[in-house]
Amino acid sequence: MPSLTVKKRLRLFEILAAAVLLTAVFAASLAPFDPSVQNLQQALQGPSLQHLLGTDNYGRDLLSRVILGARTSVLATLGLVGLISLTGTCVGACCGYVGGKLDASLMRVSDVFLAFPGLVFAIAVAGVWGGGVLNAVLALAAISWPKYARLVRGQVLVQKEQEYVQAAKLDGAGWLRILTLFILPNVVNTVLITAILDFGTMLMEIAGLSFLGLGAQPPTPEWGSMMSGGRSLIQTSPWTILAPGGAIFLTVGIFNLLGDTLRDYLDPQQKSKEE
Amino acid sequence: MLRYIRNRLLLLIPVLLGITFISFALMHSVAGDAVDMLYDNAGVVVAETVKAELRAKLGLNQPFIVQYTTWLVNLLRGDMGVSYISHQRVFEAFISKLPQTLYLAVASLLLTLAVSVPLGIVAALHKNKFWDYFLRVLSFIGNSLPNFFVALLLVLIFSVKLGLFAATGGSGPGGIVLPALTLAIAMSAKYMRQVRNAVLDEMHKDYVLAARARGERERVIFYKSVLKVALLNIVTLMALSLGSLLGGTAIVETIFMWDGVGQLAIRAITMRDYPMIQAYVVWMAIIYVCMNMAADILYKAVDPRIKEVQ
Numbered sequence: 001m002p003s004l005t006v007k008k009r010l011r012l013f014e015i016l017a018a019a020v021l022l023t024a025v026f027a028a029s030l031a032p033f034d035p036s037v038q039n040l041q042q043a044l045q046g047p048s049l050q051h052l053l054g055t056d057n058y059g060r061d062l063l064s065r066v067i068l069g070a071r072t073s074v075l076a077t078l079g080l081v082g083l084i085s086l087t088g089t090c091v092g093a094c095c096g097y098v099g100g101k102l103d104a105s106l107m108r109v110s111d112v113f114l115a116f117p118g119l120v121f122a123i124a125v126a127g128v129w130g131g132g133v134l135n136a137v138l139a140l141a142a143i144s145w146p147k148y149a150r151l152v153r154g155q156v157l158v159q160k161e162q163e164y165v166q167a168a169k170l171d172g173a174g175w176l177r178i179l180t181l182f183i184l185p186n187v188v189n190t191v192l193i194t195a196i197l198d199f200g201t202m203l204m205e206i207a208g209l210s211f212l213g214l215g216a217q218p219p220t221p222e223w224g225s226m227m228s229g230g231r232s233l234i235q236t237s238p239w240t241i242l243a244p245g246g247a248i249f250l251t252v253g254i255f256n257l258l259g260d261t262l263r264d265y266l267d268p269q270q271k272s273k274e275e
Numbered sequence: 276m277l278r279y280i281r282n283r284l285l286l287l288i289p290v291l292l293g294i295t296f297i298s299f300a301l302m303h304s305v306a307g308d309a310v311d312m313l314y315d316n317a318g319v320v321v322a323e324t325v326k327a328e329l330r331a332k333l334g335l336n337q338p339f340i341v342q343y344t345t346w347l348v349n350l351l352r353g354d355m356g357v358s359y360i361s362h363q364r365v366f367e368a369f370i371s372k373l374p375q376t377l378y379l380a381v382a383s384l385l386l387t388l389a390v391s392v393p394l395g396i397v398a399a400l401h402k403n404k405f406w407d408y409f410l411r412v413l414s415f416i417g418n419s420l421p422n423f424f425v426a427l428l429l430v431l432i433f434s435v436k437l438g439l440f441a442a443t444g445g446s447g448p449g450g451i452v453l454p455a456l457t458l459a460i461a462m463s464a465k466y467m468r469q470v471r472n473a474v475l476d477e478m479h480k481d482y483v484l485a486a487r488a489r490g491e492r493e494r495v496i497f498y499k500s501v502l503k504v505a506l507l508n509i510v511t512l513m514a515l516s517l518g519s520l521l522g523g524t525a526i527v528e529t530i531f532m533w534d535g536v537g538q539l540a541i542r543a544i545t546m547r548d549y550p551m552i553q554a555y556v557v558w559m560a561i562i563y564v565c566m567n568m569a570a571d572i573l574y575k576a577v578d579p580r581i582k583e584v585q
Contacts, residue, residue: 112293116556117522117563124298124556127544128305204421208526211423212541227423231530234427235435245424253419 013258024074031064054239065221072222077203085195088148096156110146126214136215155187197259200252294560356550365554376535383458390463395470417464426457454531473505514570518563
């Protein structure tokens, strides 16, 4: 959308992202039907005025299940992204500012967690400790925080040599004060952009684990597990996978656009490189 | 260069130790030990004394660190124990399925190259014009679709509606098309943008300006210099992807019944076959770090401008 200014685009995507989050929070009151009530006479009906997205093989209203699914999918992702960005920032800030042995050892630890590719570690954790949203979130968190730690560490290393930090030191400020009041505000934008851009990826990974049966467990409505349930119905009732799939696509798309626009807004230099 | 390779190999050792340690600790943390598991799976109830005897025989009474060391030594010899379910040796089972997964990963990587390089160049040459915007939208869509949704959409379009490919099974010659396409779509969406940006970056370098000033034809500059450098970057980037691709195949393998290590692992999970899961996680991580290292070395070998960072 080149015709809209960055600021207007940012506002638009902020509103859309807020709408997704609010849907997730108030899912229970927004859903037109009870998402767990089965009505076999209404099973596998296509989209209609009564059931806008159709019904599943138990006759449950898919729109309601998609809305309720947002609660699990979106809120779990929010928790995951919050967890890894906070942990990563704390570890990275300490490593970058303190340096020395603490830095070296924590960075080696992060190397190890970075070494597990994609879903492999999450699959192993789910396989050993059992499925469930919490285990999925923890497993993905274990391999994702190092990215933030490295990002923040690098930024802190640069910032700590700046004159304003020297000035604060001369002023008698302690390390915690310098780090939290002076350095971190300069790092927080980068973390925020990365976190928003990661939101989509993380949502897809959690949904992927649920799709494999390792995340959210039925009958809890969750987008990934709903799609897994619709797999065998793909020939006759494709809406059972299109409804939750569309919800994932929209949510991931909105957060990707929000992240891109926020980067353009906060870091115009990056944009000029892109264009 | 040799020194760089040596240093890189030395850095690998603590990471490999860490990977094996975490994988071992993860399995060790499960409540109920391997002996209980063995008998539970066999459906036999035995006296505690029998279990204790077997535990002593298997070395399960020894301290954690001793068990880890024994396990690590066995791992290096290619012995990762026996499956609880099939009683097959897990390392052999893993190795026998690995070629299928590698085949799928390499096929989708080649497909990605074939799609993203030409499209990326088109986008760069039509910068901020219709084709650039059009491809940007496509790339956005590809980036926002999870691979299991892409897989199901492909099944819906190509198997259900058009009847072109079988929805499952890697048996026929067309069996690889849909799984490879699924993996390639997400990667192409990403790499198309990277090819575009790499080409544009390169076109703004001073040497291009100098070549233009000398009166070289645009086409010659583009194909002889710009493209060569840009592609080199992309190929090394893609070498990095091969590792994560191997890890990401689990979902696609499950959907298309592709007989690779991912499906092996998912099956092992449903049957609580811990040695099999352990083999999967350890070896996937080892393969991944080794590939990353190879990509780094390759990158350094082809591009001498990258300075040795000590």
